Amino acid sequence: MLKPLYPPSITSLVIITALGLLIYNEYIEFMLLKHSQWTQTSAHQLFASKDTENQVRVLFVGDPQIQGYRDEPALLGYVTRWDADRYLQRYFQEVMDYVHPEVVILMGDLLDEGSIANDWEFDVYAQRLKQLYAVPENVKLIYVAGDNDIGGERASDPLTDEKIQRFERHFGSVAEPIQHNFISFYKLNFLPFLHTQHSPKVDVDLTDKLTEMQEESDNKPVKILLSHNAISETMLHRHIQILQTLKPQYAFCAHTHYTGYLKHNLQELLGLFKKIYPNEEAPIDPQEDQTFVTEEYRIPTCSYRMGVPNMAYAAASIDKSGQLTYTLLWLPSRYKQLYRYAVFAALAVIVLIWKWCVQSTRRKR
Secondary structure, eight states: OOOOOOOOOHHHHHHHHHHHHHHIIIIIHHHHHHHHTGGGSTTHHHHHOOOOTTEEEEEEEOOOOBOOSSSSOTTHHHHHHHHHHHHHHHHHHHHHHHHOOSEEEEOSOOBTTTTTOOHHHHHHHHHHHHHHTOOOTTSEEEEOOOHHHHOOSBTTBOOOHHHHHHHHHHHOOSSEEEEETTEEEEEOOOGGGTTOOOOHHHHHHHHHHHHHHHHHSTTOSEEEEEOSSOGGGGOHHHHHHHHHHHOOSEEEEOSSSSOEEEEEEHHHHHHHHHHHOTTSOOSSOTTSOOOOEEEEEEOOOOOGGGOOSOOEEEEEEEETTOOEEEEEEEOOOHHHHHHHHHHHHHHHHHHHHHHHHHHHHHHHO
16 A cells, blocks of 8 residues: 655755755756857857867966955855855866867966965965866966056055066066967066056166067967056057057957957057157157057956956967957856855745744644
8 A cells, every 4th residue: 555645844845945956056057058158159169179270279267366364254264265266166177178278378366365465375375276277288377467466556555576576486477478389479567557657767678578579479470468457558658569569469358357359450549649649759660560450358257256247268269360269158156156045044044943933832732
């Protein structure tokens, strides 16, 4: 004889609902997002193919800003750091498996408290970051310096030689040309020029560095500029000089945590210069081609801790002719997931207290 089926208890329903919410938040939501957004872009077929001949695939990591020890709550900080690190690492591995990049570029603001950290803290943060963004040996890893790493955005957080040297010990030079296959990557640090007017004395190092980079990598057909801040933030004189000297087809920046796109037309910039500075000579060789155009892409943050509604990694494929295919790989909103957990936890506590009160009343009868 079959036993009658009884409805599950309230406690069982709470447990089943909790497991369902956990599975949805941590697995199903990302699977749905990946299917509805990653695979629906025009770049999907390219990145889904493992054939990388005659192209270089690049993965961009914008403003990870891993949390430090000073600005996080003492005890709760262990949980918040763990959750933020887990989010960064998990989806980084997802995009690595999807893109199969040859080059991974971290676009600055690697550490949330890098500039204000002491040497011991900086060492710990740097090692933690490298563990989160570990890549196979055949993948080239490039680190760009940001203001949260070395200072320079505000007067209260100055850029110093000591901070630059500390960053370079862990992540390489803040400004250098990097050759990979048929691409020259120009890694530049614009932070010293954010709050300073153009001056030959101030700009002599930049001029020398640009000339050196141009001479070292002039034979590569594709040239890409990498910087944490956008080119336009360097003031108009330097803006023109950078484009005219390096002639990059593409530029990539980060910093604002939002995505963006801008075309830099050298001829238009020169026209603007003449209007603003009619009595000054333009910082450009008149014999050079002035019709050059650079496309600049701004990489959004990949960290939910930056407080923006949309996070993403960015991927690009470049062929020998300079043709670029670019896409954003959007990520789930962790704050929405945490909100669901919080609402469920509050409701579950209310239901379980109500159940206990009802049972206590019945026992007294």
